[in-house]
Amino acid sequence: MASHVSTKSEEGEEVVVGQSVWADLPSELLERIVHTLDPLDRVAVRLVCASWRATCVREFSFPFEIPRLLIRRPDRGGELAFFSVKDGRILPFALPTWLRASRCCGHIAGWLVMAFDSERRIKVCNPVLCRYADIPYPPMFPVSKMVLSGPPTCHGWVAAALGRTGMMIALLQLDRQGTRWMAMGFEEAKQHGGFRDMALWRGDLCALCHDGAVFVFHSNLGLRTVSVSQLRDPEHALGMSRGSRWQLYLVDLEGALMLVRKRYESMDDKHVEWEVEVKVLASLEKRSWEHVTEIPSHALFVGSVVSEAVPAAAYAASGVREGCIYFARREVEAVVPSAICEYSIEEGDMRYLPVAGRHNTDVEPVWITPFI
CATH class of the missing domain: 1.20.1280 (Monooxygenase)
Structure with a gap:
């Protein structure tokens, strides 16, 4: 039955003006x-x-409110389960057992990118619909992170892969000629210590290097060509130093490219110092970056696998707070207890998010964020 579109006359009577x-x-x-x-x-x-x-x-979508944290549980046969930020507990919804041997290296719109390292293959899975699609063998393996422009059900979707060594990134597109991987970034990785993160931004692929330099790759997969431009100059060495570690992430916030940095410094077994810094690309032409002191109406979820900005008001019921950054990282779990935490930019406070039932630090915890 068609729905009516109506308005009211000057006398207050309802008048049907059309149908939809x-x-x-x-x-x-x-x-x-x-x-x-x-x-x-x-x-x-x-x-x-x-x-x-x-x-x-x-x-x-998943059958529960998101964002959630996907982790591996060491006490249940290594099953992959979800942690609720709001409730501070593991949710009863777990992924199928056949995914136990895999790890998540990406996510978009209810689809998880799962890597089976022992079999050297990658699948894009929707656990709600019980559907999956195979990803062609990438030019590098293992893959630490994949970003997708859309689900595999969308026409013309594009995927980008970052190798674990950080010395290569690659783009994949499925078209009428089949699947096409195009590797890129060899020289940039060699000169700047390799890549540590990447993000799709304004239709192009951005890559963040270990020394803080940021590059954008303008690619034409049909012609197999790529041009590179630099968005950010290198900084001082940002890798592991004595007792400290930097984490860096790229995030797209409604067309604004942001760089999030977090530093840990272990003073002793019980005392840890930390520092968080957020910058935004203020001028593309001048390659200038400015410090961010607030994130109005949004929250950031960052990690080595998934980083995304979400509208905070839409997910306030899930415990998401405006102007906060939610961190999740495996590699520092053995050093400090704040690998999974909530940081308020305005207040400058760090709140740790203890994961009930603990989790296996052999794989990265992954934010399952709202689909865009």
Whole structure:
């Protein structure tokens, strides 16, 4: 039955001015429409009406509020489970047992990028829909991180892979000719100590080097060409120094490219000093970066696998606070207890997030963030 669009006359009487059938489209047809859209268009689709939003949620979402933290539990046969920031506990929803031998190296819109290192293969899985798609063998292995422009159900989706050694990044696109990997960044990685993070920004791939330099790669997969421009100059050596460690992340916040840095310094077994710094690319032409003192209306979730900005008000019920950065990192867990924490930029306070039931630090904890 078609839905009516009405208004009121000057006398206060309801007058039907037209009819809309969009809300009454069959769910099968709506799903086919959603499959053809890119991630940004899906935002508009969710705002059309309740039935369109329900289709997006049913197709791409997990059966609980997000963001959540995906971890491996050492006490349950190594199963992958989710930790609730709000409740401070492990959720009963766990991933299928056949994923136990894998680790998560990326996520988008309810789809997890799972690497099976022993088998040297990668799958993109939707555990809610029980669907998966194979990713062609990348030019580097193992892969530490993959970012996707959209789910594998979207037309023309693109994936980028970062090797664990950090000396190569690669782009993948599926088209009529098949699958195409294009490796890039060899010289930049060699000159700047390798890559430690990457992000899709304004349709291009940005890469963050160990010395703090940032590059953007403008690629044409069809012509197999790529041009490189530098967005940020190197800093002092940011790697491991005596008793301290820097973590660096790239985050896209509604078109603004942000650099998040966190430093740990272990003074002794019980005392740890830390420092957090956020910068934003203020001028693309001048390559200038400015310090960020507040993040209005948003929160940042950062980690070595997934980093994303989310609207804080939309997820306040999940315990997300405006202007906060949520960190999750495996490699410092043995050094300090603040590997998983919440940092307020305005207050300058760090709040640790203890994971109930503990977790296996052999794999990276991964933020499962809201789909865009």
